Amino acid sequence: MTSIESGQGKGAIELRLVTKRYGKERVVDSVSASIAPGEFFSLLGPSGSGKTTTLMMIAGFADVDEGQILVDGTDIVAIPPQRRGFGMVFQNYAIFPHLSVYDNVAFPLRARKLPDAEIRKRVGQALELVRLERFADRFSRQLSGGQQQRVAIARAIVFHPIVVLMDEPLGALDKNLRYQMQVEIKEIQQRLGMTVVYVTHDQEEAMNMSDRIAIMNSGRIEQVGSAGRDLRESRQQFHRALPGRSQPDRRDDRGGGRGDGGAAHRGRAAAARPRRRKRAIRRQGEPVRAAGAGDDRPGRRCGRRRARAELRHGTPGANLVPWQHPAARGRDRARGPRDRRRPEREQRLVPHRRGGRRADLGSGRQRRPPALTMSKPRKFNDPAVLVMPAVLLLALVFVGPLIWFFIQALASIGTPAEIVAHAWAIITSKAVVTALSTTNWISLMVTLLVLLISYPLAYYLANNQGLRFTLVLFCIVVPYFTSIIVRTYSWMVLLGRNGIVNQVLQHLGIIDEPLALLYTKTGVLIGMVYVLLPYMVLTLFAAMKAIDPSLMRAARGLGASGFYAFTRIYFPLSIHGVISGSLIVFILAIGFFITPALMGGPSDVMIAMLIERSVEIMFDWSGAAIMSLLLLFATLVLYAIYYRVTDVRRMMGA
Helix, strand or coil: CCHHHHCCCCCCEEEEEEEEEECCEEEEEEEEEEECCCCEEEEECCCCCCHHHHHHHHHCCCCCCEEEEEECCEECCCCCHHHCCCEEECCCCCCCCCCCHHHHHHHHHHHCCCCHHHHHHHHHHHHHHCCCHHHCCCCHHHCCHHHHHHHHHHHHHCCCCCEEEEECCCCCCCHHHHHHHHHHHHHHHHHHCCEEEEEECCHHHHHHHCCEEEEEECCEEEEEEECCHHHHHHHHHHCCCCCCCCCCCHHHHCCCCHHHHHHHHHHHHHHHCCCCCCCCCCCCCCCCCCCCCCCCCCCCCCCHHHHHHHHHHCCCCCCCCHHHCHHHHHHHCCCCCCCCCCCCCCCCCEECCCCCCCCCCCCCCCCCCCCEECCCCCCCCCHHHHCHHHHHHHHHHHHHHHHHHHHHHHHCCCCHHHHHHHHHHHHCCHHHHHHHHHHHHHHHHHHHHHHHHHHHHHHHHHCCCCHHHHHHHHHHHHHHHCCHHHHHHHHHHHHCCCCHHHHHHHHCCCCCCCCCCCCCHHHHHHHHHHHHHHHHHHHHHHHHHCCCHHHHHHHHHCCCCHHHHHHHHHHHHHHHHHHHHHHHHHHHHHCCCHHHHHHCCCCCCCHHHHHHHHHHCCCCHHHHHHHHHHHHHHHHHHHHHHHHHCCHHHHCCC
């Protein structure tokens, strides 16, 4: 084991002519740089400059096409990410949503199989360092952006790495919180003495935190220098491409202070910014303003109530805006030209009636006039009213006839007591008990087989794209659009004694006589698995596609093997898809009729087949109704469980 894998090195990094290609394009072109142990080194550049790709090659998540990456003199190009021993902080933090803060921080230690006592000690120290001791039991969805950032930092440093890589970790934070996190990251780096490689496109961020900065553009490093005078020329050159700082100040380039130059520039920008216009309608106690043609005098509090009353009741002056009213015009002359401002554009004022009260101008006393408000269009968006037509159609076409069938079938039995006795006799009969046990066994086996086949297929689809993805998805989905009878008969042809399956097995010498694959439970299982496979695959694919790919990269970067990362991260995050798909397949399987009837034997009678025989052969409508109610009740219970279990995704924070 090298010093890199054991984490005992010093953290000196050297890039030697590192190149990365995507097709014919060189996204990183012969990059060379040296980073001293314990140095805070930033890669600064605009989007598309190759800085993140360079960081991913150092981390091991992107292959190096040419060149070498040396850490303490050891070439790490061939070492997988989980064995490099680097800490990694991603741009989106990559906090595991189904784990608490404590378990997130403890993840790299458990991946290294440290004792529990040592894990508790190190996790406590890391949480204390980032001031998150009180949040150990919370999940990521219960944390703010700054707190999630601290969790990511604690997780990256808890196993004492010699190198920590950060990919624009502050890009999603607001300005004040970003500055606070800059200070905290720099303090932690200086306290622990670790080497930090930091990627950013913000000039001020790089200047505030870095010991040295490498400016990248078009896949190359244009200049490397300290965060001071050495980079003034490059800052002048790249100020248009790099956000985070406006036009560079000339006094700063002549040797003036960086803070003074920025303040002078901000002062000039503020002076050139136009004044904001005030709103036309103010709150109570403030002047009421609206636009009047050819008038530039502002409103006054004087005469406000009178103007409102006249606007409401059509009395003299009602066609004037408030500051044109004679009561307001007199005192307005006392205001100087500096106080007079251009009014806003004309707006429609509509009096708001409160409690139906009106101001009686003819009486001796005058009531308070109603307030003026802006008219707003009424929105008709009640969900209950919108779905009412669909509910009525469903009740008319499906629920109504079903209820009428049950009422007619059960009414022929007699009194309610006789109905209960007859139902109990049917449910406990040998035929129904045997059919229920066969149905449950076949449904469980079909669900298990479909899950075992579908999970690898869904995993492949969720993590691949291109022609292979299209072909696999085509083979799964296209048969779904054909009739179930056609698909069942196709398998009857394949599984017959002279079918293709037996012929291939005999040709390979595996069997001497044809196997009895048709009209058995084996044939029923094969046919139902093929028919129900798309339901499980598409459900799992949707669940896996929602998993953030950076979570698996983070797990590998923190030292977890592929199997450990899958069992601790990927599978728990996809468990809601497993449960949902299994329930959907099982619910469909217990009500299956065509495939078991065509491919099963005489003893493979399921509950749906028994209901069909009761109606078609024995004309026992009451017995069929009771068995249908039993099947309907079981289906509704499973659907209730399905909708309850689908909340697993919310509870796990996915």
